Amino acid sequence: MKRILSCLFVSTVLLTGCSSSSFRSALDSLNPSIPEAINQAVSSRVNAENELYTVGSASIGQTGSIIAQSKANKIASEALRTKIKAAVETNFKSYTLNMDSYSKNLVLPAIPELTSYTTDLVIKQVKQKGAWEDSNKVYSLLSVPTSEVTSTSQKVLKSFLINTSKKLEDLSRGI
Structure with a gap:
């Protein structure tokens, strides 16, 4: 089991790294309204190979820059949540690839939660x-570091599998 998870971890890291190599073009296409100076500052602060990131923006209205900053943080947080969720789903799907059909039937219904x-x-x-x-x-x-996404995904799935296994053992003892 550890060997399978290790292989899946390595392949996930490699796939994530390969898919995010075009940092600048992806950033420009997703956020065409971000000025070039901001794009340059962003590219100097993140490592697209090792991090999931997003930039949120908000107009400064009559309420001022503090409220606009709060709105920009919220927008960025919601966008990053979507990216994190997609990465977690990918991790869980990759972890279930080598499972037998019985194990998949136990795990797959729990994946959304x-x-x-x-x-x-x-x-x-x-x-x-x-x-x-x-x-x-x-x-x-x-x-957020992609390693954080991967390690948290592994911990949650391992915990679920251990708890499910214990429950099944308890059931079998009661028969």
Whole structure:
């Protein structure tokens, strides 16, 4: 089991690294409204190979830059939550690839709840890596290491499997 999880971990890291190599073009296409100076600052603060990140922006209205910063943080957090959830789902799917059909039937129904729980745990580890302001907008950069996503996914799934195994053992003793 450990060997399978180790192989899946390595393949997930490799796939994540390969898929995020075009950092600049991905950032520009997702956030065309972000000025080039902000894009450069973002690229200097994140490692696209090892982090999930997002930039949120909000217009500075009559309420001022503090409220706009809060809105930008919320927007970035929601976008990063979506990325984290997708990464967690990918991890869980890769972990179930080599399971037999009986094990899959036990695990797959729990995946949505495990994904939600894992996403909630990972989002607590998010760090703000930068905040910028121009004449009419505020920008916020949030990130989390991909290793945090992977390790939390592994811990949650292992815990679920251990608990399920114990429950099945208890049931078999009662028969």
